[in-house]
Amino acid sequence: MAAARERRLPHLHLTLDAPTWAFRCPAPASVTVATLSTSAPRPDGEFRLIDFDRLSVLGRGNGGIVHKVSHRRTSALYALKIIHRGHPGADEEVDVVRRVDSPHIVRCHSVLPTASGDSALLLELMDGGSLDSLVRGGHGGFPEEALAEVAAQALSGLAYLRARRVVHRDIKPANLLVNSAGHVKIADFGIAEVVSRAGKYRAAYEGTAAYMSPERFDTERSLHGDGDEQDRVDPYAADVWGLGVTVLELLVGRYPLLPAGQKPSWAALMCAICFGELPTLLDSTASPELRGFVAACLQKDHRKRASVAELLVHPFVTGRDVAASRRALCQVIEQRSMPISTRV
Template identity: 25%
Template structure:
């Protein structure tokens, strides 16, 4: 994405924070280069590249070369976690947890340095205790006629892990390792570090130009096509869930409300996601099902509108009024900034209120604005998509359910003692282990799989048991297996 730098320059606050994180990583990398890793040896320095190889690396890859890339390494699953408080950091197995770089719904995101790999990651830290306390509170019963069982917050996390472990695409954020010790409260997930953070904060007074918006949107388009190819509906596409890497490539994050489906499309019944990015068919008062793919297309249309105008096409401080606008108002295009007619046409096609006539992903890929009138076509589906399967058994196995009444009594005892370990275990056996990383929850301008707290609730995703103001009227529980 050659225009990444120009896009970042148009957002001084986001650029400042991203630069600060990048500088921090660079400084820590310099320091770590003078340290001896715990394994006692250091990997050899990279070989000097010949001038011929440098020239080849600058060449744009062909579609065939893109398809022959090396598959990602499997996600590491670690069940034993050693936590030690240091003077300037917390040691978590081979990771040194540094400063907080974001905040999510149930925890924080920390900068983490892997001493073995000599690489930085974004470590999402969530509290299982907090999520279990949310179960059963601030929830409405499932819609009538729905035979699916709603997922609880902790179940959603394990569903997200089951999905991310399978995905392998250059426009999807990669889950590197899951550290889940049953005796610890904290669940840790190491993601690849996207140093530039969210592609945009909304509202924004400095939106992207058309060329920059096209570059970012094409990345999102390929990422969504890949997800749909893998029979996954994201359900919460928005600028703050699109992360920007050093190479200027956009990657899709946050699969907390995603759905796995069977057949050609998902048939969904319930509400999930961020209110300002929800499609009108989700707001009907009568019982009905709706297309999952069409929902993602609508959210992509709202996102593209945000890219070029810096705000959502439909907005209100009140959720009910917002719903009415989404249901009844036509899309209005401000006079400034100036936007081409091709782009307006594409946005209008994506924000068609009728999901049956709404433009589809294959049609978007061929649109004249996306391809610049055919001069820059996107790769075909088979050229960038490889089949992976997330089976029902795998998702179920990743969800930890309480099997019996005795287990419920045990968990309640844990909560009373403010410990997620065995309350009947000898205290001396647990005195050697720190329970969690110190420090409060900080709010940053960007966060992996999270969102800023300085925006209106209509721009924030609905989360189980965490509803503010007007969001209490929304019900966002749904099952991951809703299908035709």
């Protein structure tokens, strides 16, 4: 079965140590006044590509490239994501980023026209990088106070998307970006989907295999909203699973569902995700509230998995000291943010 499915899923991302496409990068000496791009989105057409100087490459991938750019007139800093023409999901990503406007989502200021036909997204620049970049490099896990803040803000972003029928489908540390103010925002809508009112959506096995939920490995089930109501797979439940794996990874300081050093092959990931148990390390290092939160996220049966609304009122989230949790997260960001090699 594993061999057959490996042939059917050749496009899954299996590299667990790949860094992200956004990271903290100091402004060059030639820029005397620079601000991060945090203002409200502007109508398409107000910005032009020729208005920006490209300062550095923030990341590369099969889908395109991301630059750190500076607006020539204002010196404001942005991330410019250029998606290659014809790349699968490019139109969907543009459609989704046009729909969303939330303090918990990386803001798209404008979709810029290009002569080549590529898609160019002018995005808010997150100066703290990604949670992936912060947890890697031998730094170890996050303190629980910081984890509670990450969970609360990510859940607020997922609640916003759920209200607009958007499924992200690739929630992982690399797609949760932070800034020096301690804000956590969801990024990269390359395989996101707007679920129809009938509950239908695209094939469920796109995404990063390491963070896919068990039901998304089962391609023989009804994954498009067809069949009996009780047999339908809730598409939003997969994002909760991804958040659970993310929180657990930030706690232990490495990908948590495989033993340290094990090669992350598709078959190994499928077995660990669909049939494996939670790491025993969690039982000895985490508070009961955190253990309960992760367990609620990582129920293998999507029907038993907690919803975003339920997790927002979980004691791990509501019981945190908000100010202390934000300070703890800011400390992690300040201590660990540094330029690293990145990709989209």
